[in-house]
Amino acid sequence: xxxxxxxxxxxxxxxxxxxxxxxxxxxxxxxxxxxxxxxxxxxxxxxxxxxxxxxxxxxxxxxxxxxxxxxxxxxxxxxxxxxxxxxxxxxxxxxxxxxxxxxxxxxxxxxxxxxxxxxxxxxxxxxxxxxxxxxxxxxxxxxxxxxxxxxxxxxxxxxxxxxxxxxxxxxxxxxxxxxxxxxxxxxxxxxxxxxxxxxxxxxxxxxxxxxxxxxxxxxxxxxxxxxxxxxxxxxxxxxxxxxxxxxxxxxxxxxxxxxxxxxxxxxxxxxxxxxxxxxxxxxxxxxxxxxxxxxxxxxxxxxxxxxxxxxxxxxxxxxxxxxxxxxxxxxxxxxxxxxxxxxxxxxxxxxxxxxxxxxxxxxxxxxxxxxxxxxxxxxxxxxxxxxxxxxxxxxxxxxxxxxxxxxxxxxxxxxxxxxxxxxxxxxxxxxxxxxxxxxxxxxxxxxxxxxxxxxxxxxxxxxxxxxxxxxxxxxxxxxxxxxxxxxxxxxxxxxxxxxxxxxxxxxxxxxxxxxxx
Numbered sequence: 001x002x003x004x005x006x007x008x009x010x011x012x013x014x015x016x017x018x019x020x021x022x023x024x025x026x027x028x029x030x031x032x033x034x035x036x037x038x039x040x041x042x043x044x045x046x047x048x049x050x051x052x053x054x055x056x057x058x059x060x061x062x063x064x065x066x067x068x069x070x071x072x073x074x075x076x077x078x079x080x081x082x083x084x085x086x087x088x089x090x091x092x093x094x095x096x097x098x099x100x101x102x103x104x105x106x107x108x109x110x111x112x113x114x115x116x117x118x119x120x121x122x123x124x125x126x127x128x129x130x131x132x133x134x135x136x137x138x139x140x141x142x143x144x145x146x147x148x149x150x151x152x153x154x155x156x157x158x159x160x161x162x163x164x165x166x167x168x169x170x171x172x173x174x175x176x177x178x179x180x181x182x183x184x185x186x187x188x189x190x191x192x193x194x195x196x197x198x199x200x201x202x203x204x205x206x207x208x209x210x211x212x213x214x215x216x217x218x219x220x221x222x223x224x225x226x227x228x229x230x231x232x233x234x235x236x237x238x239x240x241x242x243x244x245x246x247x248x249x250x251x252x253x254x255x256x257x258x259x260x261x262x263x264x265x266x267x268x269x270x271x272x273x274x275x276x277x278x279x280x281x282x283x284x285x286x287x288x289x290x291x292x293x294x295x296x297x298x299x300x301x302x303x304x305x306x307x308x309x310x311x312x313x314x315x316x317x318x319x320x321x322x323x324x325x326x327x328x329x330x331x332x333x334x335x336x337x338x339x340x341x342x343x344x345x346x347x348x349x350x351x352x353x354x355x356x357x358x359x360x361x362x363x364x365x366x367x368x369x370x371x372x373x374x375x376x377x378x379x380x381x382x383x384x385x386x387x388x389x390x391x392x393x394x395x396x397x398x399x400x401x402x403x404x405x406x407x408x409x410x411x412x413x414x415x416x417x418x419x420x421x422x423x424x425x426x427x428x429x430x431x432x433x434x435x436x437x438x439x440x441x442x443x444x445x446x447x448x449x450x451x452x453x454x455x456x457x458x459x460x461x462x463x464x465x466x467x468x469x470x471x472x473x474x475x476x477x478x479x480x481x482x483x484x485x486x487x488x489x490x491x492x493x494x495x496x497x498x499x500x501x502x503x504x505x506x507x508x509x510x511x512x513x514x515x516x517x
Contacts, residue, residue, distance in 0.1 A: 037237075038119045038120060038121060038237075039119070042093070042117055042118070042119050045094065045095050045117050046117050048095065049095055049098075049117070051115055051116060051117045052116050052117065053116075053117045053118070054081065054091055054116045054117065054118045055442060055444050056118070056119070056122040056125075056126075056444065057442040057443075057444060057447065057448060058442055059081065059122075059126065062079075062080070062081070062126060062129075062130050073127050074124075074127060076101060077092070077093050077094070077120060077123055077124070078090050078091060078092050078093075078101060078105075078123065079091040079118065079123045079126050079127060081116065083109075083111065085111075086111055086112060087111055087112045087113070087114050088105060088109060088111050088112075088113055088114065089114050089116055090102070090105060090113055090114070090115055090116065091115075091116045091117065091118035091122075091123055092115055092116070092117060092118070092123075093117070093118060093119060093120035093123050094120075098115060102115055121166060121167075121170060124163065125163050125166075125167060128159060128160060128163055157205070157208045157209060157212045158212065160201065160205070160209065161209060161212045161213065161216075164176060164187055164199060165234060165236060165241075165243075166236055166237075167189075167198060167199075168189050168260060169236045169237065169239060169241060169260065170237070171189060171191055171198075171447065172191060172192070172452075172453070173189035173190055173191050173260060174190050174191070174193075174259065174260060174301075175189070175190040175257060175258065175259050175260065176188075176189060176190075176257070176258040176260065177189075177190070177195065177255070177256075177257050178209065178210065178213065178255070178256040178257075178258075179255055180203065180206050180210075180250065180252040180253035180254070180255070181203075181252055182252060183203050184200070184203055185200065185201050185202070185203045185205065185206050185209075186199075186200055187199035187200070187201070191447075191449075192428045192429075192449075192451055192452070192453065192454050193301060193426060193428065193454065194428070194449075196447075196449075206253055207253075210247075210253065210254055210256060213245065213256055213258075214228070214230065214247070216232050217230030217231060217232050217243070217245040218230050218231065218232075219245070219247065224249060224253075224254055225249055226249065227246065227247055227248050227249070228246070228247045229244070229245065229246050230244075230245040230246075230247075231243065231244055231245065232245060232258075239262060240262070240263040241260055241261065241262060241263070242260075242261040242262075242263055242330075243258050243259070243260055243261070244258065244259040244261065244328055245257070245258045245259075246258075261328075261330050261331065262331070263331060263332050268306055268309060268310050268313070269310060269313075270283065270284075270307075270310050270311075270314075273303060273306060273307065273310065273455070273456045274455035274456035274457065274458075274499070274504075275456065275458065279458060279460055282460055282462065283311075283420075283422060283460065284314060286419050286420040286462070287311045287314065287315060287387070287389065288315070289387060289419055290362075290385070290387065291382055291383070291384075291385050291386055291387055292382050292387060292388070292417060292418070292419035293378060293379060293382040293388045293390070293417045293418050293419060294311075294387070294388070294389050294390075294419050294420050294421075294422075295369075295389075295390055295391065295392055295400050295418070295420075295421045295422070296308055296389070296390075296391050296421075296422045296423075296424065297391065297392045297393070297394040297396075297397065297399065297400045297403075297421060297422070297423045297424075298391075298393075298394070298423055298424045298425060299393060299395070299425075300393065301426070302424055302425050302426055303424060303426045303454070303456055304391040304424065305326075305330050305367070305391065307422065307424065307456070308365060308389050308390075308391065309330070309331050309333070311389060312324070312333060312336060312363075312365060312389075313333070315363055315387075316333060316335050316336060318335060320362035320363055321337075321359070321360055321361045321362050321363070322335070322336045322337070322361065322362065322363045322364075322365070323336070323337045323338075323339065323356045323359055323361045323363075323364055323365075324336060324337070324338045324339065324364070324365035324366075324367070325339040325340075325341060325349055325352040325353060325356060325364075325365070325366055325367060326338065326339070326340065326341065326365070326367035327340065327341035327349070327367050327368070328340065328341075337359070339352050339356070341367070348374075349366060349367065349368070349369075349370060349371075349374045350371070350373040350374045350377055353366065353374065353377040353378065353381070354377065357377070357380075357381050357384075357386070361386060362386065362387065363386070363387045363388075363389070364378075364381055364386055364387070364388045364389070365388075365389045365390070366378050366388065366389070366390040366391075367390070367391065368390065368391050368392070368393075369390050369391070369392055369404075369407075371407065372407040372408045372409065375404055375407050375409050376409060376413070378390055379409065379413050379414070379417045382417040382419075383413075383416060383417050392404075394423070395423075396423050396459065396477070396481060396491075396492070397421040397422065397423040397459050397460065397461035397481070397484070397489075398421075398461060398477040398478070398480040398481035398484065399423075399477045400418075400421045400423075400461075401414060401418070401421075401471055401477060401480060402476065402477040404418075411471050411472055411474060412472065414471050415463075415468040415471040415472050416468075418463045418471075419462075419463055420460065420461060420462050420463060421460075421461040421463075422458060422459075422460050422461075423458065423459045423460075423461070423492060424456050424457065424458045424459075424492070425456070425457050425492055425496070425513050425514055426454040426455070426456055426457075426513070427454060427455055427456075427457055427496060427499065427505040427509040427510065427513050427514075428451035428452075428453070428454055428455075428505060428506075428509050429451060429452060429453040429454060429455050429504060429505060430450065430451060430503060430504065430505060430506060431443060431445055431446035431449070431450055431451055431452040432445070432452065433445040433446065433452070434446060434450065436450035436451065436506065437450070438450075451509075455499060455504055455505060457492050457495045457496040457499060457513075457514065458490075458492065458495055459489060459490060459491045459492045459494075459495065460489065460490075461480075461481075461484045461489055462484075462489075464487070466483055466487070467480060467483060467484065470483055492514055493510075493514055496510045496513075496514045497510065
């Protein structure tokens with residue numbers, strides 16, 4: 001079971017996992033490279049040794065042990081789970097020198113050591129949670145006279161903030177909320193559209209945590225009266241993460257919200273986000289037209305931008321000039337010119353579009369049509385030989401036409417330029433590991449929520465002669481929607497019902513997200 005040489009351990013795993021690990025110098029380098037996940041690694045350890053793999057959600061209360069410091073546990077990467085008069089349960093993240101480590105504990109406490117296996121990230125987080133609640137609180141009290149910047153650079157705060165980011169990426173969170181209250185501090189993650197509380201550090205740590213976040217986000221640490229926007233670039237478990245940060249002054253301190261954006265878009269396809277084969281073929285046919293306006297609509301957080309990026313991946317063949325103007329640039333795509341809106345220097349969507357049309361583009365992506373000026377420039381580009389992709393905030397596909405009309409765009413311009421409108425929502429997927437059933441909890445994959453990941457539900461309005469005539473006749477969105485349905489358009493509610501009946505999501509999710517449809 002014991003491996004005194006880490007290379008021997010790598011060689012053993014290389015055979016069992018059918019992965020060439022011989023180039024890796026050690027396990028940390030292997031995990032950071034992204035070639036092997038913690039999950040596969042710890043499962044391989046368990047299979048090799050026969051030791052029990054402890055899930056984080058099964059660990060409840062922990063107590064600090066005498067004569068063992070935070071620093072020792074950090075260095076040894078082990079966690080005492082439980083003890084009685086004769087034994088101590090210890091969690092390790094590796095088989096490397098396991099026998100030697102167990103002997104050290106046996107000598108220290110004169111008890112039998114029962115080794116268990118636990119993921120490294122779990123062990124580090126549990127150690128931090130255990131010690132942050134007491135010893136480090138005293139440490140922060142002693143640091144009260146230090147400057148905020150010095151405090152933000154202290155190891156305990158750096159470690160805590162790193163844990164917050166690592167845990168967020170591990171759970172697939174889209175946003176991190178740091179929320180000070182009346183004597184309390186909550187750190188919440190938005191996972192699959194729902195907020196969950198995951199950390200509750202002592203309120204006394206808030207000044208140091210907020211200062212650390214503002215420091216790495218390039219913000220003014222001393223400014224707490226006005227909102228600020230910042231940006232952080234991270235690499236976590238081999239993933240490049242772009243973090244967009246906003247602060248908002250509140251009664252008990254600044255609320256800090258961070259949006260996590262993965263720079264790599266390779267995992268996103270129209271199929272993976274929930275499009276049926278029939279809808280995918282219809283959508284691709286429209287985005288491959290040489291000119292015209294294609295809109296993706298829905299509320300904030302409904303996946304509109306991701307759908308448009310999937311479209312760009314399909315269109316990015318190398319034979320067309322593709323330019324985007326976005327706020328913010330959420331994903332980076334090779335071979336495409338991407339422009340960031342910068343209001344501080346006067347670069348708006350409209351200003352950027354005027355320059356883009358002079359760059360000889362074939363395809364233009366406008367992050368969002370927010371006003372009449374942007375709408376008219378986009379439509380003019382669509383009428384002069386360019387394919388224009390963009391988004392709007394509306395409740396359904398037909399509502400996009402009404403929205404453009406409300407902006408002041410002439411009906412004849414809408415009718416002659418608009419090619420199609422895709423309306424969408426995101427519903428949480430039933431967890432594939434536990435099936436969403438409480439009797440199968442605890443479930444590490446979904447953290448006992450019953451859901452993991454999200455799936456899109458759609459309606460696709462194709463603009464034909466009848467729709468164009470309805471626009472020119474100034475028919476309202478309800479009448480236009482009725483025409484589209486009579487021609488075979490499946491509504492969002494119908495598409496959601498199909499996914500419920502197929503077991504992809506639940507009736508509760510359908511009601512929660514699609515009740516207005």
